[in-house]
Amino acid sequence: MRALGIASRRIGGLRAANLRVAAASIRTYATPVPSESQKEDPQLSDFGYPEVPTSSKGWRSARGWQDPQMRRNYEEPLHFEEELYSMWGPDVPVVPPEQALRQFTFVALGFVAFGFLCKAIVPDRPAVPRQYPFSGLEAELGGVKAQPESIEEDEE
Structure with a gap:
């Protein structure tokens, strides 16, 4: 019984590892993963703007920020693509x-x-729909037909 529990934990761990790998491969289009091939932007670095990490603020912890809704401190520099990395940016599919x-x-x-x-x-309706005489009381309703009367009912 114990071996079965260990085996199931190993399988669960493999599934979790596979999901992490799949999520990391999918995540690249919404939040680009920084690599060595990405060079500093000369328009930012020449004027002294700090290099800000390219990670979504949705992955930050929820507590410990001066602005908890946006998960940032007030004097923190913004990324030049803040609309992608803010809390209102596109979510990464899991x-x-x-x-x-x-x-x-x-x-x-x-x-x-x-x-x-x-x-x-x-089940079907337990009652039969109501039938009116004289072609559905056409004359009594002012020329409007309610339900036409069938010939088979007259013969009975």
């Missing part, structure tokens, strides 16, 4: 797009199947 589409498809099919199941379970 789930790969193929897996997200598969999950969405399963949920949509589940809703459709539930609708058909409800339609199959609900």
Whole structure:
């Protein structure tokens, strides 16, 4: 029994490691990962603007900031692409797009199947719709037909 628990923890750890690797590979388009190939911007460095890290503020801790909503201190220099790295910037997807589409498809099919199941379970109406004589009281309603009377009911 203990070996089974250890094996399941190892599998869970592998899944978590695979998700971290997948998230890191997906993350590159929303928040660029700094590399050695990225050079300093001469327009910023020539005028003494500090080199600001290119990481989203959504990954910062929620506490310990002078402006907790934006997760920054008041005198902290802004990144020149602050609209990408602020709290209001685009979120990094945690789930790969193929897996997200598969999950969405399963949920949509589940809703459709539930609708058909409800339609199959609900019984027919216990009462017959009301029928009016004289072609649905056409003359009494001022020329508006309510429901036309069928010939088969007259024969009975």
